[in-house]
Amino acid sequence: MLNEEIIIAGFGGQGVLSMGQTLGYAAMVEGKNVSWMPSYGPEMRGGTANCITIVSDSTISSPIVSRFDTGILLNQPSMEKFESRIKPGGIIVYESTNILHASDRKDIGVYAIPASDEANKLHNIKIANMILLGAFLEKKPVVSIEGVMEALKKVLPERYHNLLPINRQALEVGAELMRKAQ
Amino acid sequence: MELKEDIRLMKGNEAMAEAAIQAGMDAYFGYPITPQSEVLEYLTREVPNRTGIALQAESEVAAINMVYGAAGAGARVWTSSSSPGWSLMQEGVSYIAAAELPCLLVNVNRGGPGLGTIQPSQGDYFQATKGGGHGDYHLLVLAPNSVQEMADFVFLGFELAEKYRTPVMMLSDGAIGQMMEKVTFHKREIVKSAKPWATTGKTEDRERNIITTLFIQPEKMEIVNIHLNAKYEEIKKNEVRYEEIETKDAEYLLVAYGLSARISHKVVILAREKGIKLGLLRPITLWPYPSDVLFKLADQVKGMMTVELNAGQMVEDVRLAVNGKVKVGHYGRMGGIIPSPEEVEENLEKFIKTL
Amino acid sequence: MENNEILTPQCIVDGDDNYDLVYEKTNVMTDTRLHYCPGCGHSTAHKILGEVIQELGIQKDVIGVAPVGCSVFAYEYLHIDWQEAAHGRATAAATGIKRCLPDKYVFTYQGDGDLAAIGTAETIHCINRGENIMIIFINNGVYGMTSGQMAPTSLEGMKTTTSPYGRNVHTMGYPLKVSELIAPLPGAFYVTRQTVHTPNAVRKAKKAIMNGFKYQKLGKGLSFIEIVSNCPSNWRMTPLQSNDFIDTDMLKYYPPGDIKVPSKEDLINL
Numbered sequence: 004m005l006n007e008e009i010i011i012a013g014f015g016g017q018g019v020l021s022m023g024q025t026l027g028y029a030a031m032v033e034g035k036n037v038s039w040m041p042s043y044g045p046e047m048r049g050g051t052a053n054c055i056t057i058v059s060d061s062t063i064s065s066p067i068v069s070r071f072d073t074g075i076l077l078n079q080p081s082m083e084k085f086e087s088r089i090k091p092g093g094i095i096v097y098e099s100t101n102i103l104h105a106s107d108r109k110d111i112g113v114y115a116i117p118a119s120d121e122a123n124k125l126h127n128i129k130i131a132n133m134i135l136l137g138a139f140l141e142k143k144p145v146v147s148i149e150g151v152m153e154a155l156k157k158v159l160p161e162r163y164h165n166l167l168p169i170n171r172q173a174l175e176v177g178a179e180l181m182r183k184a185q
Numbered sequence: 186m187e188l189k190e191d192i193r194l195m196k197g198n199e200a201m202a203e204a205a206i207q208a209g210m211d212a213y214f215g216y217p218i219t220p221q222s223e224v225l226e227y228l229t230r231e232v233p234n235r236t237g238i239a240l241q242a243e244s245e246v247a248a249i250n251m252v253y254g255a256a257g258a259g260a261r262v263w264t265s266s267s268s269p270g271w272s273l274m275q276e277g278v279s280y281i282a283a284a285e286l287p288c289l290l291v292n293v294n295r296g297g298p299g300l301g302t303i304q305p306s307q308g309d310y311f312q313a314t315k316g317g318g319h320g321d322y323h324l325l326v327l328a329p330n331s332v333q334e335m336a337d338f339v340f341l342g343f344e345l346a347e348k349y350r351t352p353v354m355m356l357s358d359g360a361i362g363q364m365m366e367k368v369t370f371h372k373r374e375i376v377k378s379a380k381p382w383a384t385t386g387k388t389e390d391r392e393r394n395i396i397t398t399l400f401i402q403p404e405k406m407e408i409v410n411i412h413l414n415a416k417y418e419e420i421k422k423n424e425v426r427y428e429e430i431e432t433k434d435a436e437y438l439l440v441a442y443g444l445s446a447r448i449s450h451k452v453v454i455l456a457r458e459k460g461i462k463l464g465l466l467r468p469i470t471l472w473p474y475p476s477d478v479l480f481k482l483a484d485q486v487k488g489m490m491t492v493e494l495n496a497g498q499m500v501e502d503v504r505l506a507v508n509g510k511v512k513v514g515h516y517g518r519m520g521g522i523i524p525s526p527e528e529v530e531e532n533l534e535k536f537i538k539t540l
Numbered sequence: 541m542e543n544n545e546i547l548t549p550q551c552i553v554d555g556d557d558n559y560d561l562v563y564e565k566t567n568v569m570t571d572t573r574l575h576y577c578p579g580c581g582h583s584t585a586h587k588i589l590g591e592v593i594q595e596l597g598i599q600k601d602v603i604g605v606a607p608v609g610c611s612v613f614a615y616e617y618l619h620i621d622w623q624e625a626a627h628g629r630a631t632a633a634a635t636g637i638k639r640c641l642p643d644k645y646v647f648t649y650q651g652d653g654d655l656a657a658i659g660t661a662e663t664i665h666c667i668n669r670g671e672n673i674m675i676i677f678i679n680n681g682v683y684g685m686t687s688g689q690m691a692p693t694s695l696e697g698m699k700t701t702t703s704p705y706g707r708n709v710h711t712m713g714y715p716l717k718v719s720e721l722i723a724p725l726p727g728a729f730y731v732t733r734q735t736v737h738t739p740n741a742v743r744k745a746k747k748a749i750m751n752g753f754k755y756q757k758l759g760k761g762l763s764f765i766e767i768v769s770n771c772p773s774n775w776r777m778t779p780l781q782s783n784d785f786i787d788t789d790m791l792k793y794y795p796p797g798d799i800k801v802p803s804k805e806d807l808i809n810l
Contacts, residue, residue, distance in 0.1 A: 024194070024365065031194045031367050039194070039365035043220060043303070064450035066364050069525030211640055238639050242632070243665035250629035250662070254636025257623045258603065262636070280626050384621035384637065386601045386644050395615050397606075397624035 005035070005060040007145045008068050010085050012053035013077025013098070018132030021158075022075070023054035026136065028154030029146040030058040038066035051080055058145045073143065075135055077101060096139045096181075098131065114138065114184045121176050130173040137177025138184075148174050191370040197335040198223035198362040201265070201291065201355075204339035206231060209375040211260035212238040214251035218270040219303040220359035221293035225265075245270040249277030249290075256286035257396040259383030261343055265291035267359070268309055269300060271317075278352065279318030283398035283409070285416075287346035287380075289339065290324070291355045293362040294494075296521035304521025305359035305444060310498035313356045314472045321410055323417050324354040325424060326471040328442040332366035340373065347378040349420055356471060358494065360444045360523065426469035427478060431457070435464025437537060438482055440503050441492040442468045444523070449492045451526035456533060463533070471499070476506035483510035488540045490514040492529055494522075512540055566590040568599055572616045579779020581769030582610060584736040585678060586617050588746040589649070593620065596753055602645045603637050605630040607659075609651035610684035628659025631666035634673050645753050647674040652693040653683045656718050663722070670727030670761035674752035677718065677764065680771040681790065688774035692716040695793055700774070715793060719766045723800040729761030731800040735768045735791070737783040760806060768794050 009026070013019045023039050030037040040055045055071075057063050074085045076097045086106035089095055095106055099115035106113050116138045122131040140148065148171070155170055195203065202224045205213065213232075215225045228239035242248035248264050255262040266274060271292040281288060292313065296306035313326050325345055327338045335357060342353040387393040400406040428446075431453050432438065441449040446467040456463040466482065468475050483489070488511055491500040500515040507513060514536040518524045568590035576582045593599050599620060606614040608627035615622035625633040630648035638646040648655075655663050655677050663675070682700055683689040690700040690707060693715050697706040707715070723731040730752065734745035745767055752763035768790050770782035777785060 027365055028194050031192065037194065037365075037367055040360065041363055041365075043359070043363050063366075064454060065448045065526050066366070067360065067444075067448060067523050067525070068451070069527055212636070214636065240635070240639060243661055246629070247632040247635075247662050247665065250626060250632035251636035251639075253625070253629075254605070254623060254633030255640045256636075257633070258637040258640045260636075260640040262640070276626055277629070384603045384623055385641060386603060387619060387621045388600045393619055394621045395624070396622070397615060399612060399624055 012081035029150035133173035137174035141178035202227035204336035263289035282322035432464035
C-alpha cells in the first residue's frame with residue numbers, strides 16, 4: 004500500500020511549494036490520491052516555506068501530519084526543524100550545496116544531493132528543485148518521471164513549454180546523483 | 186494520457202470558485218482577505234471568458250449588501266470572506282435571513298479574536314451556528330473537510346438555499362481553503378428554481394414585489410418569526426448530514442468537523458493500531474446539528490471527545506445532544522495552531538483515563 | 541381655463557361627466573396614506589417620482605431601493621418593485637440589482653443620514669464605479685425618523701436634539717456638501733441640486749428625475765439628484781416657515797442648480 008508523507012522545506016524562492024505541487028499533479032495524473040498543504044502567508048515572502056505532500060493509493064485522512072516518511076530539505080533551518088520528525092526507516096534528501104550540517108541519524112537514510120551546483124552546470128539555478136525531486140523519485144518512485152513530465156505540461160503555461168527538456172534533464176541528473184549517493 | 190473525467194488538482198478556494206461558475210452563478214461580490222483571496226482572483230480571471238459577474242466591493246459591508254440586492258433581484262449569488270471580514274458582514278446576513286433571500290455565504294475561518302492570525306481556526310463555530318447577526322435566525326451551515334467538498338457544497342449550497350429560500354453558509358478554514366487536493370467536477374444539469382417573489386420589475390400580471398425586513402408592528406414581526414422558525418424546523422427535519430467512521434464497534438467517539446475531522450480520522454487509525462476501539466462522528470451540517478445520532482451513540486460509547494481548533498465551542502452542542510448520558514471532553518488548539526494526530530491521540534488516552 | 545378655476549378645482553361627482561378633469565393622481569402611486577408630516581417635501585418628491593415613471597412608461601422595468609430614515613416606507617407608496625436596504629447600504633444593494641438586471645431602471649431614494657453619514661463609503665464607491673443607476677438624495681439637514689438628531693448636512697449653528705446649542709463646526713464637523721464632493725468623480729454623469737418647495741422648483745426637480753432615468757440607458761454613469769428639502773417637525777417650524785428657511789438658509793449653503801451636466805456628445809444616443 005502506498006502512503007508517502009513528505010515534507011518539503013526551504014527558503015521562499017527555492018521552488019519548495021512548486022516542487023510539492025508538481026509531485027501532486029503527477030500523482031493525480033497517475034490516478035493516485037494526493038494532498039498538498041502549504042505553509043502560507045508572510046512566510047512565503049523570503050522566509051521559510053514548506054509544504055506537506057501526501058501521495059497515497061487510498062483515502063488520505065489528515066493532510067497535516069507531524070512525522071514524515073521523507074524530508075526533502077533545502078536549507079539549514081529546515082534540516083534542524085525536520086530531521087527529528089522523519090519516521091525511523093524514512094529518508095532525508097537534502098540540498099548539500101546549502102546545508103553544511105546534515106542529520107547524523109542512523110535509523111534513516113540521509114542523501115546529500117548538490118542540486119544547486121548541478122543546476123548551475125545546466126545554466127539554470129531554478130531547476131535545482133527538479134534535481135532534488137528526481138533524486139527522491141529514484142529512491143522512492145511514488146510517481147514516474149513520465150508522470151512528472153505530464154504534470155509539468157499541465158502546470159507550466161504554454162510559453163514555458165520550451166523548458167520541458169531541461170526539466171527532464173534535471174530529473175535525470177537528480178536520479179543519477181541519487182544512484183551515486185547510495 | 187488523457188483524463189476521462191474533469192479531475193483537477195486545486196486549492197479549496199479555487200475549487201469553490203470553479204464550482205460556483207459551473208453551478209451557474211450569476212454574481213459574486215467580495216473583498217480580499219487572507220486566506221481566501223484566491224476566490225476573487227480566480228473569478229475575476231475566469232468570469233470575463235465565461236458567465237457571471239465578479240465584482241470587488243469596497244468592503245465586506247458593501248459586498249454583503251450587494252449580495253442582498255442581487256439575491257432580491259433573483260440572481261444566484263454568493264460571497265466569501267474570512268473571520269474579520271465575515272464579522273463585518275453580520276448585519277447584512279441578518280437582513281438576508283429575515284428577507285429570506287437564497288444565497289451562498291462562505292467563511293474561510295482564520296484565528297481570532299480581533300485581527301488575529303491568517304492561519305486556520307474553527308473559532309467562528311458559535312458565530313456560524315448560533316446567529317452571528319442580530320435576531321432569531323439560523324443559517325444552514327455546511328462544513329466541508331476536503332477540497333472535493335469545497336466544490337460539492339457550492340452546488341448543494343445553492344440548491345438548499347433556493348429550496349428553502351434561505352441563506353446557506355459554508356464554514357471552512359484556512360487549511361482547507363489553501364490546501365490542494367484532487368477534485369472531480371461532474372457534468373451536472375443546473376436547475377434554477379423560479380423566483381416569483383424577486384424584484385425584477387412589476388409586470389401587469391402581478392402585484393409589486395417588495396423585499397423588506399421591516400415589520401414595525403410587533404404582531405406582524407412575530408408572524409414573520411413564526412414563519413421563519415417553521416422553516417427552520419423543516420430544515421432540521423430534512424437536512425441533517427453527518428459521516429460516521431468506524432463507529433459500529435466504537436467504545437470511544439471523537440466528534441469533529443472540517444479539518445479537525447481529517448486529523449481525527451488519522452487519530453482513529455492510530456488509536457485502533459493500539460487496540461483502542463475509537464470511532465469518529467463528523468457533522469457535515471453544523472446547523473442543523475446531528476444531535477439524534479449522537480444521542481443514540483451515547484448509549485454505545487463510554488465517552489466522547491470533540492477535537493476543535495478553538496477553546497471548546499462545538500462541545501456544547503455535543504453535551505446538549507447526549508444530555509448527560511456520557512462524559513464529553515474537548516481537545517483543541519487555538520490561534521491558528523493545528524494539532525498533530527499523535528498529539529490528539531495522546532490527549533484522547535488522557536481523556537479515557539478520566540472516565 | 542382661468543387661473544381662479546385652478547385655484548378652486550371642481551369636484552368630480554359620481555356619474556356626472558360634465559366637469560373638466562384638472563388633476564389626477566398618478567396611478568403609479570398607491571392609495572396608501574403617506575406617513576409623512578404635513579408640509580414635508582418627501583410627499584412631493586414621491587409624487588413627481590411616480591409621475592415620471594408613469595410618463596416614461598417604465599413602471600414594469602423600475603426597481604427602487606428604499607433607505608433607513610423617514611423614507612424607510614417609500615416602498616408603500618409607489619406601485620413598483622422595491623427593496624428595503626440596510627441603513628446606508630442602498631447603493632450597494634442597487635449595485636447588486638443593476639449588475640444582475642442591467643436592462644432595468646434602478647434608483648435609490650436616500651436621506652442625508654443614510655447616504656452621507658453611515659453610507660458614505662458605499663455612496664462614493666457606487667458613484668466612482670459609475671453604476672448606471674440614479675440616486676435621489678433628500679437633504680433636509682436633520683435625522684427625521686429618529687426625531688431630530690444632527691445630520692452630516694445640518695447647517696452651522698443649527699439646533700438639533702444632539703446639537704442642542706447649535707452645531708459647532710469645530711467640534712461637530714462642517715455640513716457636508718455631498719453633490720460638490722462627488723461631482724468630480726468620473727463615474728458621476730449627472731449631478732444636480734433641486735428643491736420641491738415651490739411649484740416652479742417642483743417642475744425642475746421632476747425634469748431632473750426624468751433625466752436620471754433616461755440617462756441610465758446611455759450606460760455612461762450615475763445620476764445624482766439632490767433635493768434640498770424641509771423638515772417642519774424637527775426644524776420646529778410651520779410648513780410655510782420651513783419653506784422660507786429653505787430659501788433663507790439652506791440654499792445659501794447648498795446653492796440649487798446643475799453641478800455637472802452631460803455634454804451634447806454624451807447625449808447623442810438619447
